[in-house]
Amino acid sequence: MTEPAPPVRRWPLIPTLLVLAAVAVMIALGVWQLQRKGDKEALIALFQRNMAMSSMVAYPELPPVADAFLYRKSSIVCLEPVRWDPRSGTDQKGRAGIRMIADCRTGAEGPGVLVDVGIGDDFTPPKWTGGTVQGTIVPGPEQPTVMERLMGKAAPARAMLIADAPAPGLRASAVPSAEDTPNNHLAYAFQWFFFALVALIIYVLAVRRRLQA
Known part of the structure; x- marks a missing residue:
């Protein structure tokens, strides 16, 4: 009598969707910070023109x-x-x-x-x-x-x-x-992109370890 085959382990659907949604949100926040960087640079240029006016x-x-x-x-x-x-x-x-x-x-x-x-x-x-x-x-x-x-x-x-x-x-x-007008949006954008990458890597490693157990 043959033994039953072990159950096939698959990637968990709902947790994966939740992690992907969180990663998408973090990437969107990073893109928004890049847009804010451009807006702030234009604002600083306006202030510089204002200071030159007498x-x-x-x-x-x-x-x-x-x-x-x-x-x-x-x-x-x-x-x-x-x-x-x-x-x-x-x-x-x-x-x-x-x-x-x-x-x-x-x-x-x-x-x-x-x-x-x-x-x-x-x-x-x-x-x-x-x-x-x-x-x-x-x-x-x-x-x-x-x-x-x-x-x-x-x-x-x-x-x-x-x-x-x-x-x-x-x-x-x-x-x-x-x-002196603060413009840290580029650093904030990199932070959000980094958080998204780290979250994705940690989740992939955790699931692979679970599937291989």
């Missing part, structure tokens, strides 16, 4: 601020600083200190304008009561996080004006450069 634009008081306004010269009239937000920063010579950011009232209503009036050596706000401020429009210190953007809970980010001439007793703040 003409002034009207300050966009209401967020969100269009990219065409960032790193352009502008001016505002601060009726009075209603709140101070000291933060770490550097002056134009690279010396570290405390950046004095005033939330300025520019009219009876509205969100006001953030103005960086200079760098101090401590957290004591300057004795500055407002006036006409000319400077450079830059992204504000409070930008939405990636998770807030993905979840649709990101509030419109306010811009900020960095004063050309500091308030009395302060040093002029350094103006961020367009080159």
Whole structure:
């Protein structure tokens, strides 16, 4: 009497489909990061052109601020600083200190304008009561996080004006450069592609070991 043939082991269908779906998602995320890399490079080029312009634009008081306004010269009239937000920063010579950011009232209503009036050596706000401020429009210190953007809970980010001439007793703040705009999307793309490759290799090795057992 012949013995029954051992059952033929086959690749598991459902786990394989799940792994392939996960790999496809990771590859899609990598391709999306490559697209984001191109968009960010175009944005940096726009900021560089803006920095080269000497003409002034009207300050966009209401967020969100269009990219065409960032790193352009502008001016505002601060009726009075209603709140101070000291933060770490550097002056134009690279010396570290405390950046004095005033939330300025520019009219009876509205969100006001953030103005960086200079760098101090401590957290004591300057004795500055407002006036006409000319400077450079830059992204504000409070930008939405990636998770807030993905979840649709990101509030419109306010811009900020960095004063050309500091308030009395302060040093002029350094103006961020367009080159400081982060562009890590190529590294993120490689990470997603690497994760997809590793996941596929691990799954293939695991299934082959199971089939050969």
